[in-house]
Amino acid sequence: MIAHSLFPYIVLAMILFSIGLLGVISRKNIFVIYMSIELMLNAINLLFVTLAHYHQSMASQVMAMFVIAIAAAEAAIFLSLIVVLYKRKKSLDSDSYKALSQKESL
Amino acid sequence: MMDIIFMVLSLFAIGGALGMVLFHQPVHSALSLIVTIIALAGIFALLSASFLFMVQIIVYAGAIITLLIFIIMFLNVKESNLPKEPYKNITLFFGAIALLPVNFLILRAFLKLPMAHASLASDFGTIKALGMELFETWLLPFELISILLLVALIGGVVFGRKEEEA
Numbered sequence: 001m002i003a004h005s006l007f008p009y010i011v012l013a014m015i016l017f018s019i020g021l022l023g024v025i026s027r028k029n030i031f032v033i034y035m036s037i038e039l040m041l042n043a044i045n046l047l048f049v050t051l052a053h054y055h056q057s058m059a060s061q062v063m064a065m066f067v068i069a070i071a072a073a074e075a076a077i078f079l080s081l082i083v084v085l086y087k088r089k090k091s092l093d094s095d096s097y098k099a100l101s102q103k104e105s106l
Numbered sequence: 107m108m109d110i111i112f113m114v115l116s117l118f119a120i121g122g123a124l125g126m127v128l129f130h131q132p133v134h135s136a137l138s139l140i141v142t143i144i145a146l147a148g149i150f151a152l153l154s155a156s157f158l159f160m161v162q163i164i165v166y167a168g169a170i171i172t173l174l175i176f177i178i179m180f181l182n183v184k185e186s187n188l189p190k191e192p193y194k195n196i197t198l199f200f201g202a203i204a205l206l207p208v209n210f211l212i213l214r215a216f217l218k219l220p221m222a223h224a225s226l227a228s229d230f231g232t233i234k235a236l237g238m239e240l241f242e243t244w245l246l247p248f249e250l251i252s253i254l255l256l257v258a259l260i261g262g263v264v265f266g267r268k269e270e271e272a
Binding site: 007012018054058065068082095 | 112116119120123124126127132135136139142143146149150153154155157158161162165166169170171173174177178180181183187188189191193194197198201202205209212213216217219226227230231235236238239240243244247248251254255257258259261262265266
């Protein structure tokens with residue numbers, strides 16, 4: 001009777017969020033960092049849907065849909081930024097994007 | 107039966123997430139992220155969120171990750187252009203240890219909730235229920251999201267155009 005309690009879903013969301021956070025802090029490949037951010041957004045979505053089930057309210061599902069829409073906008077910006085930066089630097093190392101914090105170095 | 111489905115789906119989700127973090131090549135990471143996302147779509151269906159189940163498959167797996175894989179293949183990254191990550195496993199190990207107490211606190215906070223499986227209305231999670239909630243209570247955020255998507259569209263065009271010679 002695991003699936004009839006909501007606690008396992010919360011544990012799963014927590015594990016996925018932790019893996020995403022670990023990916024962000026331990027990898028240097030900018031694509032993997034982006035995918036880890038997507039994984040964290042997905043874990044939060046799972047938490048929203050679980051709590052929608054718990055409170056029997058559609059509001060959290062609407063919130064989860066907003067998160068998906070924001071993730072789509074984020075994907076467009078992030079990936080076009082990666083394309084521009086890869087054309088300039090020929091590298092996917094996130095350390096080589098330090099130049100973004102300085103005005104004149106690009 | 108529900109238990110077995112939940113266990114299999116969550117194993118796929120966690121395995122795909124671990125693969126995403128551990129694989130060296132970005133294409134392998136993206137493919138294992140698709141496994142995670144489709145497993146999560148199945149879990150949404152278990153939680154009787156049928157519309158979000160469709161949105162997860164169509165928008166996430168169908169649009170976002172496909173765009174990501176398209177960009178990875180478009181850039182055609184050579185092995186020599188991938189960053190070297192000598193401390194990856196060490197950072198992962200110590201990061202996991204550092205995250206354990208935080209996770210313990212979260213679990214203790216959620217354990218206080220009574221976790222009964224409530225019986226739901228028959229139209230819970232359908233597109234009609236979600237649309238009613240969206241256009242009655244959340245109309246302004248919905249319009250703001252459309253402005254955000256427009257800004258993202260303009261941003262994509264600005265980043266994608268050819269650079270003028272300065």
